[in-house]
Amino acid sequence: xxxxxxxxxxxxxxxxxxxxxxxxxxxxxxxxxxxxxxxxxxxxxxxxxxxxxxxxxxxxxxxxxxxxxxxxxxxxxxxxxxxxxxxxxxxxxxxxxxxxxxxxxxxxxxxxxxxxxxxxxxxxxxxxxxxxxxxxxxxxxxxxxxxxxxxxxxxxxxxxxxxxxxxxxxxxxxxxxxxxxxxxxxxxxxxxxxxxxxxxxxxxxxxxxxxxxxxxxxxxxxx
Amino acid sequence: xxxxxxxxxxxxxxxxxxxxxxxxxxxxxxxxxxxxxxxxxxxxxxxxxxxxxxxxxxxxxxxxxxxxxxxxxxxxxxxxxxxxxxxxxxxxxxxxxxxxxxxxxxxxxxxxxxxxxxxxxxxxxxxxxxxxxxxxxxxx
Ligand code: SF4
Ligand code: SF4
Numbered sequence: 001x002x003x004x005x006x007x008x009x010x011x012x013x014x015x016x017x018x019x020x021x022x023x024x025x026x027x028x029x030x031x032x033x034x035x036x037x038x039x040x041x042x043x044x045x046x047x048x049x050x051x052x053x054x055x056x057x058x059x060x061x062x063x064x065x066x067x068x069x070x071x072x073x074x075x076x077x078x079x080x081x082x083x084x085x086x087x088x089x090x091x092x093x094x095x096x097x098x099x100x101x102x103x104x105x106x107x108x109x110x111x112x113x114x115x116x117x118x119x120x121x122x123x124x125x126x127x128x129x130x131x132x133x134x135x136x137x138x139x140x141x142x143x144x145x146x147x148x149x150x151x152x153x154x155x156x157x158x159x160x161x162x163x164x165x166x167x168x169x170x171x172x173x174x175x176x177x178x179x180x181x182x183x184x185x186x187x188x189x190x191x192x193x194x195x196x197x198x199x200x201x202x203x204x205x206x207x208x209x210x211x212x213x214x215x216x217x218x219x220x221x222x223x
Numbered sequence: 224x225x226x227x228x229x230x231x232x233x234x235x236x237x238x239x240x241x242x243x244x245x246x247x248x249x250x251x252x253x254x255x256x257x258x259x260x261x262x263x264x265x266x267x268x269x270x271x272x273x274x275x276x277x278x279x280x281x282x283x284x285x286x287x288x289x290x291x292x293x294x295x296x297x298x299x300x301x302x303x304x305x306x307x308x309x310x311x312x313x314x315x316x317x318x319x320x321x322x323x324x325x326x327x328x329x330x331x332x333x334x335x336x337x338x339x340x341x342x343x344x345x346x347x348x349x350x351x352x353x354x355x356x357x358x359x360x361x362x363x
Contacts, residue, residue, distance in 0.1 A: 047277050
């Protein structure tokens with residue numbers, strides 16, 4: 001899922017100064033799963049913003065809505081009647097959802113209420129960890145299903161780097177597994193250590209953001 | 224008539240924290256220099272962060288949550304969850320300048336209604352220095 005985290009509330013409050021009626025919009029998909037922007041979080045942030053703005057001597061009216069998906073035009077369209085009644089929006093969706101609102105309702109300021117931080121999995125309740133950075137040339141087939149791009153601090157393809165701590169933890173953080181240590185362990189368990197020694201073809205980074213803004217065109221799906 | 228500030232306290236207590244399920248009737252009661260409402264909950268974990276924040280937004284001066292003792296929860300970890308949410312909600316209130324101390328928690332077991340009232344009294348003393356809730360009476 002796409003993972004996001006709340007921005008510091010004062011940062012959002014700063015943006016709302018001068019506005020009179022604000023809509024806080026959530027998204028019931030990824031950001032709800034990571035407890036940053038679903039209905040629960042929308043209904044938590046709204047009263048906090050009202051309180052913060054009163055403390056700031058700038059009382060505002062705050063209304064709320066949570067879309068099923070903020071990154072799909074069909075759902076975004078449902079906000080049209082409400083948008084007419086507010087003078088700003090705080091979106092708790094990922095950066096994609098925020099931009100969808102800003103594109104559809106370009107006449108209204110849309111402020112992000114979260115920082116979008118990762119493509120991650122929920123490892124345990126309350127703990128999410130990165131699994132992918134959308135590199136555009138997936139190597140999971142060669143790395144036994146463990147991603148060295150997203151999960152190695154140096155994104156190296158021929159690890160480990162030499163800094164792995166005792167116990168197989170990454171040198172940058174004792175709480176993070178050295179992914180190359182895990183790859184090696186998995187290879188050993190499968191009797192595939194030799195395959196790790198093979199020379200790999202050069203990774204093509206041009207299909208990621210290194211190749212400029214990504215567009216995917218599928219003629220078979222176009223009208 | 225004195226206009227002495229009488230904080231309004233809301234006590235959310237786990238039904239198991241009281242002796243013999245001797246629940247207090249709902250409705251506002253007058254304490255010594257404060258007003259208090261008692262609300263029984265089936266488990267303290269039923270209260271979410273958004274509920275705690277909203278209660279303060281609605282104008283009460285202080286909320287006291289009284290879960291049962293650790294290891295006594297009928298849902299095993301309900302009171303542990305409640306404690307974590309309380310900690311998070313307190314931090315959020317602090318972030319918006321409302322004061323974390325408007326929310327607090329005190330575990331209870333086998334309490335009499337007098338003991339619960341005494342806890343509310345303590346809470347009232349703790350929130351009095353924070354003054355009136357600036358959201359009190361504000362039409363939202
Ligand atoms: S190799 Fe690239 S596409 Fe595959 S999981 Fe890692 S970052 Fe994602
Ligand atoms: S210790 Fe492992 S995960 Fe950390 S930077 Fe080195 S190879 Fe990458």
